[in-house]
Amino acid sequence: MQHYDFDTLADRSVDHARKWDSGIVHSKFPQVREDFIPLWIADMDFQAAPEIRTALAEMANNGAYGYTYSTDRWYNSVINWQKTRHHAHVEKDWITLGYGTVPNMHVLIQAMLAPGDSVLLNTPVYGPFAYAAEHNDRGVITVPLLKHGLRYDLDWAKLEDVMATQHPKMTFFCNPHNPSGRIWTAAELERMAALCLKYHVLLVSDEVHSEHIMTGTFTSALELPAKYLDNLVMFTSPNKGFNLGGLKLSYSIIPNAELRAAFRKRYAANSVTSPNVPGQIAMTVAYESCGDWLNQCEAYIRENLRITQAAIDAEFPGWELMEMDSSYLPWVNVAESGHDMHTIAKTMAESAGVVVGIGDDYVANAENFLRLNLGTSHAVIEEAMTRMAQTWRKMQ
Numbered sequence: 001m002q003h004y005d006f007d008t009l010a011d012r013s014v015d016h017a018r019k020w021d022s023g024i025v026h027s028k029f030p031q032v033r034e035d036f037i038p039l040w041i042a043d044m045d046f047q048a049a050p051e052i053r054t055a056l057a058e059m060a061n062n063g064a065y066g067y068t069y070s071t072d073r074w075y076n077s078v079i080n081w082q083k084t085r086h087h088a089h090v091e092k093d094w095i096t097l098g099y100g101t102v103p104n105m106h107v108l109i110q111a112m113l114a115p116g117d118s119v120l121l122n123t124p125v126y127g128p129f130a131y132a133a134e135h136n137d138r139g140v141i142t143v144p145l146l147k148h149g150l151r152y153d154l155d156w157a158k159l160e161d162v163m164a165t166q167h168p169k170m171t172f173f174c175n176p177h178n179p180s181g182r183i184w185t186a187a188e189l190e191r192m193a194a195l196c197l198k199y200h201v202l203l204v205s206d207e208v209h210s211e212h213i214m215t216g217t218f219t220s221a222l223e224l225p226a227k228y229l230d231n232l233v234m235f236t237s238p239n240k241g242f243n244l245g246g247l248k249l250s251y252s253i254i255p256n257a258e259l260r261a262a263f264r265k266r267y268a269a270n271s272v273t274s275p276n277v278p279g280q281i282a283m284t285v286a287y288e289s290c291g292d293w294l295n296q297c298e299a300y301i302r303e304n305l306r307i308t309q310a311a312i313d314a315e316f317p318g319w320e321l322m323e324m325d326s327s328y329l330p331w332v333n334v335a336e337s338g339h340d341m342h343t344i345a346k347t348m349a350e351s352a353g354v355v356v357g358i359g360d361d362y363v364a365n366a367e368n369f370l371r372l373n374l375g376t377s378h379a380v381i382e383e384a385m386t387r388m389a390q391t392w393r394k395m396q
């Protein structure tokens with residue numbers, strides 16, 4: 001089996017990465033150290049799989065970038081990936097190519113929600129879940145997750161109460177959960193699906209973080225018993241797994257024909273037509289040929305998580321790393337650290353030169369959290385932890 005290199009990082013100035021852009025980082029932290037290490041925006045610094053790079057280079061050198069269409073090869077790559085990787089049965093008709101999971105959320109809201117309708121969110125959660133409703137003048141109802149030690153749980157009683165009394169029309173369910181990486185079990189997923197069916201809430205499962213599993217087993221909502229599938233929309237993409245976010249493609253899987261037609265009508269209303277050429281090629285090759293690369297990437301991130309966990313245990317009294325079942329984005333509780341998250345983030349940027357994510361970005365109930373990004377080399381993570389530990393000692 002080929003051994004892939006994750007120690008050699010891509011030059012992120014070539015793709016104008018927001019994460020590494022000095023102007024963008026200075027706008028957040030004006031006094032940031034010039035040699036900063038960015039552990040914030042959720043993309044990875046690894047070069048994409050060689051199979052993807054070769055396919056994109058062939059396309060680039062061929063020199064034709066005209067209008068294309070969703071190919072059968074692409075549909076088959078999605079169907080096979082969902083089957084082999086996630087044990088999910090998908091039919092070709094159910095799939096619609098889209099231009100990003102967040103744009104898909106916006107389109108779905110436009111298609112399904114009338115003025116006055118609301119989306120239910122379990123918080124904290126990825127900020128754009130709320131923007132999708134707010135940008136469309138629809139409501140957001142939040143139910144805080146319950147923090148039990150190092151894991152979040154769903155608040156079943158509150159969820160049922162809110163569904164029964166406030167009548168949200170839809171829920172964006174983050175499966176696995178961003179920001180904590182929590183994988184919901186098959187039983188939890190089914191309980192959620194049953195509640196949604198009972199109270200006529202459309203279940204929208206966002207599965208973009210399902211590709212990097214640190215521990216446990218991911219269950220796709222597509223594996224739910226058949227009676228729930230008519231009330232399900234699944235959104236995903238290879239963007240987190242294979243680091244293709246800038247290619248701006250994703251897809252939806254909607255088993256219910258009526259729902260699917262309403263969703264597609266809304267796409268048509270905005271005259272969104274053919275996919276982008278590199279995006280489709282990259283996604284197809286990722287799903288067809290890059291499973292081994294993903295496995296090795298996952299193992300590499302697991303080692304980064306081990307380094308981070310060891311550093312936090314040894315050097316950061318008062319910091320608590322939430323148990324991360326999936327993703328490459330540790331969620332760190334600093335409530336007992338003696339400093340608030342803004343002070344820590346600012347001091348880390350200025351003194352350690354490490355830029356971290358702050359709880360503010362995650363729709364409520366994240367007042368004392370920082371988020372890190374392990375999608376980089378062991379050497380960078382070790383350097384970041386060393387610098388942060390020195391700064392933390394000075395903050396005590």
Ligand SMILES: Cc1ncc(COP(=O)(O)O)c(C=O)c1O
Binds near residue numbers: 101103174245
């Ligand atoms: C929960 C969640 N959904 C969706 C996205 C974006 O997905 P995509 O690249 O498919 O648009 C992100 C990116 O960070 C995310 O964390």
